[in-house]
Each structure stands twice: as C-alpha cells, then as structure tokens.
Amino acid sequence: MQQKVIEIIAEIKEDPALLQTLDGSSDLTIDAALDSLQIINFILRIEDEFNIEVDFDTFDLEHLKSVDRFTGYVAGLTGQ
Numbered sequence: 368m369q370q371k372v373i374e375i376i377a378e379i380k381e382d383p384a385l386l387q388t389l390d391g392s393s394d395l396t397i398d399a400a401l402d403s404l405q406i407i408n409f410i411l412r413i414e415d416e417f418n419i420e421v422d423f424d425t426f427d428l429e430h431l432k433s434v435d436r437f438t439g440y441v442a443g444l445t446g447q
Contacts, residue, residue: 368417369438375416376401376434379409391435406431419444 369391376399377385385399395401401409410421419441430440 368442369434371416372413372434372438372441375409375412379405379412389434391433391438393434395431395434395437401431413441417441417445 373386373389373393376389376395377383379401380399389399393399395406395409410426413419414421421444430437
C-alpha cells in the first residue's frame with residue numbers, strides 16, 4: 368500500500384523522480400510538496416484506488432506528516 372501511495376503522489380505531482388526519493392518517512396506537504404489543491408486531488412485519487420471514503424470533517428492533517436501515517440490511516444479505512 369505504501370508504494371501505491373507514493374505512486375499516486377508522483378502521479379499527482381507529475382514527477383516520476385518522486386518514486387525514487389519518497390519513502391515511509393516522507394512528509395506529504397514538505398518532501399512531496401503537495402499544495403492544497405494537490406492534496407484534495409491526491410485524497411480523491413486515494414479514495415478511488417482503495418474504494419474508501421475520507422470524511423473531511425474528521426480528517427486530521429497529522430495524517431499528512433508522513434507516507435507511513437497516511438498509509439496507516441488508509442489501511443484503517445480499508446480494514447487492512
């Protein structure tokens with residue numbers, strides 16, 4: 368799941384080099400440099416990929432502090 372999240376980040380950023388530079392500890396807003404619009408597009412893409420629904424009313428920005436944190440959040444929604 369972590370690799371798929373990184374692939375989606377690279378897709379949103381249109382930057383294949385991110386596949387080599389991002390890892391589980393990478394911050395989505397600092398290391399991946401996702402801006403607010405890209406974060407929305409990223410989450411929508413994640414929802415489609417993992418067939419989940421992110422509740423923006425309860426979504427904690429702390430989940431964006433690392434790929435691992437975000438992956439853990441998504442895993443919790445998928446029941447994995």
